[in-house]
Structure formats: structure tokens, C-alpha cells
Amino acid sequence: MPQSKHDLLNNLFHYHSKELLAFAGCRVGDFAAEDLVQETYLRLLQHPEPSSINNPRAYLYKIIANLGFDHHRKENVRSKYAETDEVELDELVSPLPGxxxxxxxxxxxxxxxxxxxxxxxxxxxxxxxxxxxxxxxxxxxxxxxxxxxxxxxxxxxxxxxxxxxxxxxxxxxxxxx
The missing domain is CATH 1.10.10 (Arc Repressor Mutant, subunit A)
Known part of the structure; x- marks a missing residue:
């Protein structure tokens, strides 16, 4: 008897959430790990036929790995364009005359x-x-x-x-x- 999408998600979460959280923590750090795991389950939920996935655990790991790469790419872009010294807006002086x-x-x-x-x-x-x-x-x-x-x-x-x-x-x- 095929499992419903809800049952499959509950079972996967119950059995694998802690190990996925640890895996995500190694990839992106503990601060962003929970977000990655949550995004992983959301992606699984959006899959048109989750019951057709042969190895759901491996699929979840693959999603987290991909999200981890995306996370690092975004952080690199942010750090590249972010100013290192924060400037108070009140301290900015316009070069234009008042x-x-x-x-x-x-x-x-x-x-x-x-x-x-x-x-x-x-x-x-x-x-x-x-x-x-x-x-x-x-x-x-x-x-x-x-x-x-x-x-x-x-x-x-x-x-x-x-x-x-x-x-x-x-x-x-x-x-x-």
C-alpha cells in the first residue's frame, strides 16, 4: 500500500532529522543548519511524486549538499560586495555643498x-x-x-x-x- 506524502515526510523527518541537522551543520555551520534542513524537507514536499524516489534518505542528503553549495556561493557574493567597515549614516558627509x-x-x-x-x-x-x-x-x-x-x-x-x-x-x- 503506497504511503501518502504526509506519512512519508513524517517518517523521514522522524528517522533522519538529527543526522541531517548534523550533516548540514558540518556544511554551513550550526547557525544556518536548521534553515537548510527545513528547506530540504520543503523541496521534498514540492517533489511531484516523492514515493517514486528509490532512496529518500540519500535524496535528502543530496538536497542538503546542493543547498550547502548554494549557501556558500551566496555568502561569497555577499562578502565580496559587503563593506568591511560599517559606517554610521549620520557620519557620512556629502561632497556637495549644502x-x-x-x-x-x-x-x-x-x-x-x-x-x-x-x-x-x-x-x-x-x-x-x-x-x-x-x-x-x-x-x-x-x-x-x-x-x-x-x-x-x-x-x-x-x-x-x-x-x-x-x-x-x-x-x-x-x-x-
Whole structure:
């Protein structure tokens, strides 16, 4: 008379659970052994025809061995990508400026642009090519067909126009603190 799935599982668990737990403990350590044994019985339970297995005990050992390999593979991946030193989130510092610094920079930039608009347009254009676009004085001179000294003089004039506004902005922001 064929055994039911439930009876087969009960018998296997009753007769082999301790030895399977010891075997799993040798494979993955005592901490994860119970999970492995439980997963083994769940896999057996999912088998479509457990009564068709010729040697259920050997089948359980094979499942535990395979789960042990999977466990070690997962642990290797986790340890490979896990940080060794845990960092407190409160101790992390962003390399980006804070909102106050961004606002101060925005105000300074607007003040400098206002000051620069009082200069001739060519001064402003050369200054923006240098400071915003990052072109060198040689590149600007070549592109605009000017001498390098002229480009340097225009940039210098534009910077000197910005300095009073930059100082004014710093002085007013330090008074507010």
C-alpha cells in the first residue's frame, strides 16, 4: 500500500532529522543548519511524486549538499560586495555643498553678472568663455582673433569688476550670521 506524502515526510523527518541537522551543520555551520534542513524537507514536499524516489534518505542528503553549495556561493557574493567597515549614516558627509552655500553662491554669481553687465560686451563674453566654458586664454585669443595679452587684460578687468560685489556679498552674509 503506497504511503501518502504526509506519512512519508513524517517518517523521514522522524528517522533522519538529527543526522541531517548534523550533516548540514558540518556544511554551513550550526547557525544556518536548521534553515537548510527545513528547506530540504520543503523541496521534498514540492517533489511531484516523492514515493517514486528509490532512496529518500540519500535524496535528502543530496538536497542538503546542493543547498550547502548554494549557501556558500551566496555568502561569497555577499562578502565580496559587503563593506568591511560599517559606517554610521549620520557620519557620512556629502561632497556637495549644502543649501546655504548654494544660495550664497547663487547670490554671488548674480551680483557678479550684474557687475559684469556694466562692462563692454566683449569683456563679458571673454570672461564667460574663460570662467564658465573653461577655455584657456590662448584658446579664446585664437577663436576671437585677439592677442593673448588683450584676452588677459579683458579677463582681469572683468574680475576686478566682480571683486567689490564679492566682498560686499561676503560682508553682508557674515553680518547675518
Amino acid at each position: 543649501p546655504e552655500a548654494l544660495m550664497e553662491g547663487e547670490i554671488l554669481f548674480r551680483n557678479c553678472l550684474t557687475a559684469l553687465k556694466t562692462l563692454p560686451e566683449v569683456y563679458l563674453h571673454i570672461f564667460l568663455l574663460s570662467r564658465v566654458n573653461g577655455l584657456t586664454h590662448n584658446e579664446i585669443a585664437t577663436n576671437l582673433q585677439l592677442s593673448r595679452q588683450t584676452v588677459e587684460r579683458y579677463c582681469s578687468k572683468a574680475l576686478s569688476q566682480c571683486f567689490p560685489h564679492a566682498r560686499q556679498n561676503r560682508d553682508s552674509s557674515s553680518e547675518n550670521r
